[in-house]
Amino acid sequence: MPRVSVKWLFLFLITSSLSFSAVLSTVSKKAYIVQMDKSEMPESFSNHLEWYSSTIKSVASQLQEEANGEDEERIIYSYETAFHGVAALLSEEEAERLEEEHGVVAVFPETVYQLHTTRSPVFLGLEPADSTSVWSEKLSDNDVIVGVLDTGIWPESESFNDTGFTSVPAHWKGACETGRAFTRNHCNKKIVGARVFYRGYESASGKINEKDEYKSPRDQDGHGTHTAATVAGSPVRHANLLGYAAGTARGMAPGARIAAYKVCWVGGCFSSDILSAVDRAVADGVNVLSISLGGGVSSYYRDSLAIATFGAMEMGVFVSCSAGNGGPDPISLTNVSPWITTVGASTMDRDFPAVVNLGTGKSITGVSLYKGRRNLFTKKQYPLVYTGSNSSNPDPNSLCLEGTLDPHTVAGKIVICDRGISPRVQKGQVVKDAGGVGLILTNTAANGEELVADSHLLPAVAVGETTGKLIKRYALTKPNATATLGFLGTRLGIRPSPVVAAFSSRGPNFLSLEILKPDVVAPGVNILAAWSGDMGPSSLPTDHRKVRFNILSGTSMSCPHVSGIAALLKARHPDWSPAAIRSALMTTAYVHDNTRNPLRDASTGQPSTPYDHGAGHINPLKALDPGLIYDIGPQDYFEFLCKQKLTPIQLKVFGKSKRSCRHTLASGGDLNYPAISAVFPDKASVTTLTLHRTVTNVGPPMSKYHVAVSQFKGVAVKIEPAVLNFTSKHQKLSYKITLTTKSRQSSPEFGSLIWKDGVHKVRSPVAITWLPPL
DSSP: OOOOOHHHHHHHHHHOOOOOOOOOOSSSOEEEEEEEOGGGOOTTOSSHHHHHHHHHHHHSOGGGOOSTTHHHHHEEEEEOSSSOEEEEEEOHHHHHHHTTSTTEEEEEEOOEEEEOOOOHHHHTTOOOTTSOOGGGSOOGGGTOEEEEEESOBOTTSGGGOOTTOOSOOTTOOOOBOOBTTBOGGGOOSSEEEEEEOOHHHHHHHOSOOTTTSOSSSBOSSSHHHHHHHHHHOOOEEEEEETTEEEEEEOOSSTTSEEEEEEOEETTEEEHHHHHHHHHHHHHHTOSEEEEOEEOOOOOGGGOHHHHHHHHHHHTTOEEEEEOOSOTTSSSOOOOOOTTSEEEEEEOOSEEOEEEEEETTSOEEEEEOOOOSSOOOOTTSOEEEEEOSSOSSSOOTTTSOOTTOOOHHHHTTSEEEEEOBSBOHHHHHHHHHHTTOSEEEEEOOTTTTTOOOOOOOSSSEEEEOHHHHHHHHHHHHHOTTOEEEEEEOOOEEOOSSOOEEOTTSOOOOOTTOTTSOOOOEEEEOSSEEEEOOTTSOTTOOTTOOOOOSEEEEOSHHHHHHHHHHHHHHHHHHOTTOOHHHHHHHHHHTOBOBOTTSSBOEETTTSSBOOHHHHTTOBOOHHHHTSOSEEOOOOHHHHHHHHHTTTOOHHHHGGGOTTOOOOOOOOSSGGGSOOSSEEEEEOSOTTOOEEEEEEEEEEOSOSSEEEEEEEOOOSSEEEEEESSEEEEOSTTOEEEEEEEEEESSOOSSOEEEEEEEEOSSOEEEEEEEEEEOOOO
16 A cells, blocks of 8 residues: 555544534434433333433423424334443434433434445365365354344345254344345244344435335345355355356355344435444344444544444454445545454455457456346457546546446447446446447556456456556557457466455554554455345346346455354354454464465555555464464453543443443553554654553463564564463463664554464564654
């Protein structure tokens, strides 16, 4: 990724707004999330909901009370497990007054989140289901349940077949909610629960049109079905998309159970609905939460998802979230709370090559998932047209936006379109509608050489920025330029791989520089998984093709890979905390590709950094036996928050169990995180930093680890002790990291700290930042 200027980063820290934008509504009342201190309930109330209702009623504007009992209609959700309080319809004035009421901890405006929208089990080293691998053993005895917050589920997919599963786990308290086209029979021993959350969405957007959307757990969009199948899909032989990526499709944890929580609708995913789903899922008994969606970044105490997932973590639930698709821009991450595992996206060693054969005889390789009746003759050349003004920079005419193509100019021709603004597949629809016979989709500087394959509605090939410029220059300078397109199917063994996806959101984590994010990267480009029967593979309304599987890209796809691996680790190590599972994933991740070179960034072709790939690419087999783990408990996270300059009132949103600051951390950087981020302050007089870590032995009782640490230009690093001698399993030993400045650097430095015992390599990424003097 481009090097981040520390001075610019510091100004960004000072000037950035840390708040979500509230959802606008044309009515005077809108949904607010009201957090309550459960312990403050007066004795005069018989239950908490009665107290919450009375509190809402006490601030209700007299002018807006239309009838008795209106206060009861104000409450659209009550939260009881991961979060305490309600979601209620309030005016802005009422919300302000409510913040002053007894027992009210905080009031949050409704906010909107968006979705971050096979080969991967083999690529990750998870062996075929008929092998003797530990990963292929039936996990049903372990009763691991993954809650997927998304667009619902398509229960008829073979990926959710429950053949061979034992009865639903005894600890499961969830339900199978019914509605249009979804009955109790659609749940089984695989889909153990399905719920729907729409009250916040309807409060902002009006009643759902049940002719257009399923007001039930059924997935019309396909995204939720795809993510659920990636997490825990049962093996399905002969899976493919229009012949591409043919093989056996299986989820990361095929023996785990799925609980679907539908929180996303045509108009987005609303925070009150998401919060209710997290709260309900924890009460239902999920072990893992997979959340492939995100919004902006807000202060910890103003982020309702951060607060809810803190509550889930307190109950022992592992939470995996997508990092976002804002790359390659720096500081584009979402879901950065340290108790959330933040997942970026990378490629696999499988691709879908296609070729552009120019009239000059030159052949250029790209990618495509096109398969349809409209085919081009490979031996015939077709006129080629580019409506942009120059080959280097896209302009409004070159983006193939709706209504911008003149049929007289493009009819019967292959059209070159620049990537950007509109969805890639929609550009193909625009070309088709204007009479074009084919599409060449060219990357711009924002995407570099990263190639993402799409299931276009007409013959189409995506090419990188460099070759795209060459094709555009040819079309602009030769009046009779021609080309044809060819499609080569599926290829395996692509090198180099993995590569960090250009779209994957990047660090640094400007909310807390001491917490290095993302945590890891996982497969998120061209992922095959189950699909909705109601949506064509391009997701365009004009696409009437029906497919059982689809290929998608996004951190939405990488997140469920980690959720599924977390389920496997939880099954093998039921006593591990969420932090222990993440530690195992991070410290065993790898940072070299299949050519044995450092991981690369698709947007630049240069080596990626921990701001791009975090600790590295997940390695499930190694994570099974990490040797050492960096464990973190709920109070440790709270102590981290105590170092984030939050007021006692702001801290209270995380203290539903009456937590208080014990001041056990010298700084936020002392949180026992598996990644190490040292931040030298803007005072040049501070030349030494000391950080502390504690590791827990989960390997052989008698173990001896030696440390190895990278060399840095700007600092000398000393580790004390340099040897850790363990004499028992679960024994904890601490070490100290002292960093002494040799010369302050203008850009961050990166390296690693590795503990080795001859069998295990427990690796932590290291980032060192010097904030410039004011």
